[in-house]
Amino acid sequence: MYxxxxxxxxxxxxxxxxxxxxxxxxxxTCARITRSTARSSTST
Incomplete structure (x- = not known):
């Protein structure tokens, strides 16, 4: 997966x-957004 x-x-x-x-x-704040966004895109 990419x-x-x-x-x-x-x-x-x-x-x-x-x-x-x-x-x-x-x-x-940035980290919080990063975390929630990365969660959906990095579901291995």
Missing amino acids: KPTQLEWLKENLPVCKFITTTRTPYR
């Missing part, structure tokens, strides 16, 4: 994370 590299995945999802960096806890 698994996108972290860099590829970041390229796709960076805009979302970037936009969220306007919050108080950018890393946390």
Whole structure:
């Protein structure tokens, strides 16, 4: 099964994370989204 590299995945999802960096806890919020999104796409 094809698994996108972290860099590829970041390229796709960076805009979302970037936009969220306007919050108080950018890393946390970004990580939360990353986790939920990765979960659905990385179901091996």
